[in-house]
Amino acid sequence: MRRALSAGLLLLSAFAAAEKPITITFLHCNDTHAHIEPTIIKGKSYGGFARQFSLIERLRKSEPNVVLLHAGDVFQGTLFFNVYEGLADLSYLNLAGFQAQTLGNHEFDNGPAGLAQYAKGAAFPLLAANIDVSGEPLLKDRIKPFAILNVDGERVGVVGSLTPDTPNISSPGPTVKFIPNVPAIQGAVDTLTAQGVDKIVLLSHNGYSEDRAIAKAVKGLDLVIGGHSHTPLGTPAIEGWPTAQGPFPTFVDDPDGRRVPIVQAWEWGKVLGRTTISFDAKGETTKVDAQPIVLDETIPEDPLILRLVANYNRPIAALKDSAVGSVAEAVGRNPNQQGENLMGNLIADAILEKGALSGAEIGFCNRGGLRAELDKGEVTYGEAIAVQPFGNTLVIVELTGAEILQGLNDGLAKGGMLYPSKGFSYTISGDKAIEASLDGKPLEPRRIYKVAFQSFIANGGDFHETIKNAKGKRLDTGFLDIDVLVSHLKTHNPYAPRYEGRVRRR
Template sequence: MKTISRRDLLKILGVGGVAAGLEGAHAQTQQRPGTFTVTLLHSNDSHDHLEPTTITGKDASGADVRAQYGGVARVKTLIDQLKRRSHNPIVLDAGDAFTGTLYGTVYKGLADLAYIEAWGVQAQTLGNHEFDGGPAQLAEYLKNATFPVVSANVDAEADPLLKGMIKPSTILEVDGQRVGVVGVTTPGTPITSSPGPTVKFLDPYETVQKEVDRLRASGVKYVVVLSHLGYDEDVKLAPRLRGVGVIVGGHSHTPLGKYEGFGLPQPEGDYPTVLKDADGKTILVTQVWEWAKLYGSLRVTFDDSGTPVGWFGKVYPVTSAYKDDVRLAATLRAFMVPLETFRKTVVGTAATVLNGDRVDVRKRETNLGNFIADAYLWKTQKDGAVIALMNGGGIRASIPAGQVTNGQTIEVQPFGNTVYLIDLKGSEIKAALENGVSQWDAGAGRFLQVGGMKYTFDLARPVGNRVVDMQIGTPEKGFAPIDPNATYRVVTNNFIAGGGDGFAVLRDAKGERRDTYFPDYTVVNEYFAFVKNADPKVEGRITILNEKK
């Protein structure tokens, strides 16, 4: 009889293949005396994507390929399977459930709450986008949640709606042991979202370590940090901490580990990423991309001091192999039905794919960025607008070629922003462009797509002095230099006009300003109807010098 290898046996049992740390102690499957094992099941950055996401393209032979990933009813099925075969499962979510599709626009977080409850999430931290609707929307969500939502560095005690609703941590009782879960939220939230003046975001390290110390002093030996700082920040934070075994992360949409599937991104690190804390002890860092397209399972064995001594990690692509959970699917249909007619209404046609890929719109010119900027200019030409500025972080999805619907344009611009007019000096336009390219390496959302103008920036130059050329389009002379002392009417959105994404220069500008109150997606819809068959090009509006290849 043929001998079955250990690797093949693991595959048959459904626990092999995509794993980290399979050798020695890291493959530990049984709990030794003096140790404690849990399995962390986790998600992050779902962004209102309740339904599966379709990825299209061509395979190596040139044939058309279509694949679907995600769908919260499928995730529920996967979670139930993992719970049945996992040791001491704990279900966690690392934030940014809000903002991304029509579900968020209409239901303002309550559709997200339905699936998070169904998943059995035991603790969640706050992402920056949980504040997109201000304290009132978040307070409604928190009031209805049956699970704790934690963040150690969010101080909302001065806000009348949020006071007392956000705790720094929670303690979960697991197999007779206490597991502490400490939350932390990106301190950049006031720049990227709308928490208002009454919510403060404190230093992540100081607040997390203080709460960890409090938990450890109370006898909690096993501590997990539920982080919405981003993978790079988690990797920086881990070596500074003491007394933490695992950081379960989100915010940066970082894919980690090993997995297979058409159209999935290349991983950007190991799952888990293994580091050393401030005492030289092991600390693990995880994250699972975005939109519930991947799901994470990390089994961790801790010694009696709360330090990981064994781990087994697996990343699951959420495919159609996982059938919809019947009960959650029925709940989702109740949310879907009122939206269907509106969402399916055709607003125009795209002759080509309109690129709203997150990596691209935050670093370079794209045809969708151009199209949105041109739509803003078209809508406000009678008001005298000659330049359009659109933050790349406000573009959240691509649009495939073919008929374009309301649902798609809302997914591209899901924040409920309005089109905003502001008179700027040429020097203020340059300052805005400098802010836009100041965090280019990090792919920050402040990067500006433009209309009615073009600009060049040099990555070899210091931040604040990278923009080396900016020109405005003129009907008589083509492009001409922007005069730093002249005034230009600029159209943008109310978010960055109010200082979002670090645009203090727009917030503080003294020129005439007014909100048109036109919803951004309706302006794009009208422009689709106007142009008939949208076919925008990348045409040299943005030039990058000294980009490392």
């Protein structure tokens, strides 16, 4: 990274700047979301901390000057978070030797208190240049804009940043103030430059498209390691995996015309990013070699980490038997003659209730996503998981009224029928939705509505191409389907199912 230095800084830079070429290997992950154990896709196992640690240790022996980083969203996603609130993950991150982490939006899901508990135990710096926590006593002095790492005698600056949408999709509270990203990041880079640091990495939890915009606007970055959007970059064609949405790395020109590599390691630790950069004696990049390494069954699981995970697993069994609410009557998943579905009503209402925090006006669930029924009486966590077992996240999609109607027809035509939340209704004639209304008013074809779906449908599952290909803005909130359902059952206890005429046949 090269920026022009003022005369007053020349003497400092002469002593602090790099004096030798160096090659550094950045190992990185993002959006691990409490996926301590492997994820099973099409019967095959990917990721998991034990497998990740085994690979990290192997690369430490074979690669030069390894730096281990996390691009945010350690919190939220599995029962491990529900039980340990990030501390199980933290014990592994400390043991594995992570050297810095940027905050993700989900690190605020339990408010400043939950993050403070995590920060107290972290053996590495937590970073975010675009927030001001000086007014939050629990976090003051625990979150830094940047860190300086010593790598074989060379100083590497690491700047953190997280999405400015955090107040809308998580719970940072009124005492955590957000600063516009570009000036905040540029200010941190300038401070590092003034201290003679000439190799600077941005750990960004802003999403792939925003990372490209930041790299174009900020001077002085040598690498952007991203997260938040769960974007598969450079991933191979594997059964059950999404198609890669860009190259790894993606290069963007900064304001000075320098090529800045952008990388992201998809999600849940299913891949580990390896980005190796060679710098000359002046700190300029001379070579970039990067790839996402698939954490599949060919990589052995480290026995020490397996024992650690087994210990954390024991209380999970008890959680499955814990009560989360009750239902006044049985909630079935077969539709009535009109096409309305009691379980569909429950799930769609839960989706809207959580989605409304991000501005959603309507919620939908798909028939195929309703995997079990609930008997009258107490509902346990295990029973709730049986209803919503897939680990889908909640996604907000902007759709026109015309697109909503077409989405309903896509479902009716190809088996992915959508069940709506309270206040929305539609009429079916033959095998087509012919009219729909929200709060008693017909949908306006050109009006933009914010609609909440589970990620399976938002990404085109059950042949929902209209929803997948919609050009409006979309936001993956990261809220898991099981957590959305459990929250709703706890809030509406006992839950009383009833038919309301949300779907009608003519």
